[in-house]
Amino acid sequence: MRATVPITVNGLKAAxxxxxxxxxxxxxxxxxxxxxxxDELVGARRKVxxxxxxxxxxxxxxxxxxxxxxxxxxxxxLEDGREQVTGFQMTGEILGLDGISTEAHSCNxxxxxxxxxxxxxxxKLEQMSHQIEGLQLQFHKVMSREIVRDHGVMMLxxxxxxxxxxxxxxxxxxxxxxxxxxxxxxxxLRMTREEIGSYLGLKLETVSxxxxxxxxxxxxxxxxxxxxxxDAAGLKKLLQHQPGMR
Amino acid sequence: MRATVPITVNGLKAAxxxxxxxxxxxxxxxxxxxxxxxDELVGARRKVxxxxxxxxxxxxxxxxxxxxxxxxxxxxxLEDGREQVTGFQMTGEILGLDGISTEAHSCNxxxxxxxxxxxxxxxKLEQMSHQIEGLQLQFHKVMSREIVRDHGVMMLxxxxxxxxxxxxxxxxxxxxxxxxxxxxxxxxLRMTREEIGSYLGLKLETVSxxxxxxxxxxxxxxxxxxxxxxDAAGLKKLLQHQPGMR
DNA sequence: TTTTTTGGTTGACGTGGGTCAACGAGCTTG
DNA sequence: CAAGCTCGTTGACCCACGTCAACCAAAAAA
Numbered sequence: 351m352r353a354t355v356p357i358t359v360n361g362l363k364a365a366x367x368x369x370x371x372x373x374x375x376x377x378x379x380x381x382x383x384x385x386x387x388x389d390e391l392v393g394a395r396r397k398v399x400x401x402x403x404x405x406x407x408x409x410x411x412x413x414x415x416x417x418x419x420x421x422x423x424x425x426x427x428l429e430d431g432r433e434q435v436t437g438f439q440m441t442g443e444i445l446g447l448d449g450i451s452t453e454a455h456s457c458n459x460x461x462x463x464x465x466x467x468x469x470x471x472x473x474k475l476e477q478m479s480h481q482i483e484g485l486q487l488q489f490h491k492v493m494s495r496e497i498v499r500d501h502g503v504m505m506l507x508x509x510x511x512x513x514x515x516x517x518x519x520x521x522x523x524x525x526x527x528x529x530x531x532x533x534x535x536x537x538x539l540r541m542t543r544e545e546i547g548s549y550l551g552l553k554l555e556t557v558s559x560x561x562x563x564x565x566x567x568x569x570x571x572x573x574x575x576x577x578x579x580x581d582a583a584g585l586k587k588l589l590q591h592q593p594g595m596r
Numbered sequence: 597m598r599a600t601v602p603i604t605v606n607g608l609k610a611a612x613x614x615x616x617x618x619x620x621x622x623x624x625x626x627x628x629x630x631x632x633x634x635d636e637l638v639g640a641r642r643k644v645x646x647x648x649x650x651x652x653x654x655x656x657x658x659x660x661x662x663x664x665x666x667x668x669x670x671x672x673x674l675e676d677g678r679e680q681v682t683g684f685q686m687t688g689e690i691l692g693l694d695g696i697s698t699e700a701h702s703c704n705x706x707x708x709x710x711x712x713x714x715x716x717x718x719x720k721l722e723q724m725s726h727q728i729e730g731l732q733l734q735f736h737k738v739m740s741r742e743i744v745r746d747h748g749v750m751m752l753x754x755x756x757x758x759x760x761x762x763x764x765x766x767x768x769x770x771x772x773x774x775x776x777x778x779x780x781x782x783x784x785l786r787m788t789r790e791e792i793g794s795y796l797g798l799k800l801e802t803v804s805x806x807x808x809x810x811x812x813x814x815x816x817x818x819x820x821x822x823x824x825x826x827d828a829a830g831l832k833k834l835l836q837h838q839p840g841m842r
Numbered sequence: 843t844t845t846t847t848t849g850g851t852t853g854a855c856g857t858g859g860g861t862c863a864a865c866g867a868g869c870t871t872g
Numbered sequence: 873c874a875a876g877c878t879c880g881t882t883g884a885c886c887c888a889c890g891t892c893a894a895c896c897a898a899a900a901a902a
Binding site: 479491493494495503504 | 672674675676678679680681682693694695696697698702703722725726732733736737738739740741742743744746747748749750751753754755794795796797835836
């Protein structure tokens with residue numbers, strides 16, 4: 351028995367220290383020495399094919415996940431089948447934080463494309479935060495950022511009109527692609543109109559119509575999932591509209 | 597100079613160890629010895645009068661707060677003046693977690709009644725989580741719970757109809773009053789219809805109409821802020837309605 | 843290749859909840 | 873005890889978005 355356990359350790363030794371996502375991920379802001387110690391935290395990687403679940407609501411919580419490649423959506427389901435997409439996650443972002451509170455996941459995480467995640471055992475993370483100076487703070491920041499992000503979505507869902515929501519969504523995607531070294535003006539969305547709609551609290555037809563309207567107005571150019579932002583400033587201006595304005 | 601600093605320490609020595617809110621608050625699940633060590637974490641208490649801000653968006657982040665008495669709302673403001681209430685907080689709940697990510701608060705916290713909070717210096721909290729075994733885990737659970745709660749609100753805002761939202765809100769309040777030793781059937785709301793509306797993504801008139809409808813249907817009895825839940829099961833049933841149902 | 847499936851667009855129409863407005867009930871202040 | 877507030881209720885009307893349906897394009901399967 352004893353022999354099998356050590357053998358399962360992942361062949362990839364230098365997980366974080368030579369990953370090009372450090373700037374976006376959990377290790378952000380840590381020193382080189384801290385970084386190398388962090389490598390042992392990432393136990394393994396896991397590939398998740400498009401449409402497959404990384405975890406499901408109710409699954410026992412054991413680890414959080416850092417997205418190494420690809421992208422995901424998280425959603426919550428009501429008994430009657432209604433779905434609410436709670437977020438879209440890209441490389442470097444952390445999945446699974448919802449599971450800590452009850453030691454079981456409270457939402458589903460589904461890959462939007464073939465993806466790969468780093469598995470970070472939660473008990474190991476707790477231990478190491480005692481040891482590595484910057485890790486605890488950085489982890490807290492990641493969780494806090496998630497809370498702030500959720501508040502932004504609540505703002506969007508609670509107080510914005512359909513076109514404002516989509517404009518905010520597009521600008522947010524643009525900024526996140528940009529942070530990952532991709533163009534902020536041209537990108538391919540990985541999710542369907544229905545998923546965008548669920549996230550924004552709109553029906554897919556409304557999302558589609560808003561896309562078309564933006565195109566008519568010369569703000570963007572869309573073809574299916576391909577988006578070209580022609581007038582980002584124009585989109586931003588949409589967000590500052592007074593309730594009564596048109 | 598040296599003399600003034602020690603003098604400012606709070607006279608209340610046993611902050612957490614003899615607080616009756618331990619069950620609901622940060623110290624939940626910690627041993628007696630851990631608990632007594634926790635006392636030094638709570639530096640001071642702070643009173644906040646009704647309508648006053650505990651903190652504002654943009655304020656530098658230094659501490660989180662545990663509500664000792666009273667209640668609060670948190671909200672986010674858009675440049676154009678639109679407000680989104682992101683949550684209502686009751687005794688034992690933690691405020692200020694949003695500030696960790698950027699080291700500045702990202703929302704406003706306003707007392708709904710004359711209230712008192714325990715001030716927990718964040719740097720001290722970080723230190724002590726290294727030392728007290730259960731503190732780190734418990735703190736993580738508090739943050740994670742906030743994330744899960746926010747996802748619930750997103751579900752509500754994104755996929756529920758007005759009456760479902762209000763039913764969910766009332767059941768949630770009921771359950772939280774109950775957890776604090778108050779009646780789950782009869783309570784006084786601390787917030788206005790407008791604040792409820794902002795939280796639920798509805799206008800105050802719609803909230804008022806939904807209250808009236810619930811009363812007509814014999815589900816509740818309302819008079820201003822006083823609420824009596826007559827048929828909690830009936831309210832729960834409202835939440836399971838299929839989109840097309842009436 | 844054709845066929846099927848999935849995803850996206852667009853139009854016509856309906857409705858839930860927003861808007862506007864009047865009024866009334868409690869509080870507060872002088 | 874007025875006189876002013878703020879907060880809540882209710883009605884009439886309207887519009888942004890949902891619903892339903894037809895159709896088309898792209899991708900996947902056969």
